[in-house]
């Protein structure tokens with residue numbers, strides 16, 4: 001069958017699913033998205049840091065300007081110790097020159113809305129209320145997805161973009177390692193508090209006495225976007241967490257940051273504060289990312305702790321890279337194998353760094369804190385850090401280069 005006549009079933013209409021559909025459209029390959037949510041729900045979640053490497057994916061898809069207009073430029077991160085003194089910084093001021101595009105901070109609702117509207121504007125079908133239940137005819141040209149509503153859909157290949165608890169993964173790789181709860185909850189939200197003496201367009205990341213908190217001041221406003229990662233041993237679902245009283249949560253945070261600089265306390269004490277709470281899952285590495293003509297991308301195969309803000313970026317890079325492999329390689333399984341070869345090393349390194357950074361948020365022991373801070377300073381000030389920065393932000397899928405030429 002001519003590659004262009006293939007139809008791809010995409011399970012999950014999140015970031016990876018939408019990016020993949022848009023990239024397939026670019027190469028003239030048909031796809032259809034099947035999303036579990038009953039309706040498009042953009043007003044959920046917090047905000048994303050979209051680093052240059054993520055923005056370079058959106059540039060290929062032609063949506064970078066829309067995202068830039070809806071977001072705020074981000075020039076890097078400043079790390080502070082518990083006294084509020086600067087320890088080190090990651091400077092992204094020259095990203096336009098170095099990596100061709102600037103990083104941004106953007107509300108998740110804008111990112112998902114832009115992606116979905118772009119999918120819809122290309123007439124790519126996106127069906128809601130389609131929770132995948134089973135897949136049959138794996139390896140045959142009519143691979144078939146069954147949904148909980150009793151309906152089914154056929155395609156020549158299927159890609160699971162259904163997130164960290166991926167049903168597609170459980171169907172095709174039943175023995176693959178399972179995600180696990182990290183005993184950490186990310187909370188965060190938007191608040192109003194006047195911060196005048198801090199650099200704008202930069203993430204301020206504070207390693208306090210008992211806990212971590214980062215914030216981003218929205219230029220020309222009193223709006224502050226903030227988040228933290230806190231120890232929370234009891235495993236609960238997002239829905240259960242959302243039911244916890246905000247007042248009690250705020251009280252616990254006030255206590256946790258009571259010995260930190262007043263600015264941190266002000267953020268938490270603000271009357272207009274709201275808390276969104278995410279229990280964080282991690283996942284051991286998966287050996288094989290596909291089975292015959294069914295493949296996994298994004299969080300479905302390599303979920304990461306959000307401490308280095310790369311989950312959406314990785315999902316987006318995956319979507320573009322998989323479309324490129326399908327464009328350049330005739331055999332579907334070979335294309336999947338090449339995709340995994342080109343992605344796995346990078347993704348696993350980033351997942352590992354994110355895991356270490358996340359663990360660092362929870363340290364309260366003074367000796368361990370000293371060690372963490374020293375390592376952070378040494379790493380960020382090391383002459384080799386430039387290489388690490390390039391690895392994260394300078395990555396490109398090299399859309400125009402034939403996949404067969406990349407080893």
Ligand SMILES: Cc1cc2nc3c(=O)[nH]c(=O)nc-3n(C[C@H](O)[C@H](O)[C@H](O)COP(=O)(O)OP(=O)(O)OC[C@H]3O[C@@H](n4cnc5c(N)ncnc54)[C@H](O)[C@@H]3O)c2cc1C
Nearest residue numbers: 012014015016036048049132162163298299309311312313
């Ligand atoms: C608190 C927090 C902050 C974060 N901050 C950042 C950040 O700043 N920068 C960054 O790059 N990343 C960040 N991330 C990570 C990022 O959100 C994820 O890595 C990214 O969303 C992964 O995209 P995905 O499409 O693979 O999965 P998801 O976004 O989880 O999408 C999966 C989709 O599949 C659907 N689905 C699930 N099950 C089924 C099923 N059975 N059938 C059909 N559909 C199904 C879901 O409804 C969903 O729409 C953060 C994550 C968290 C939790």
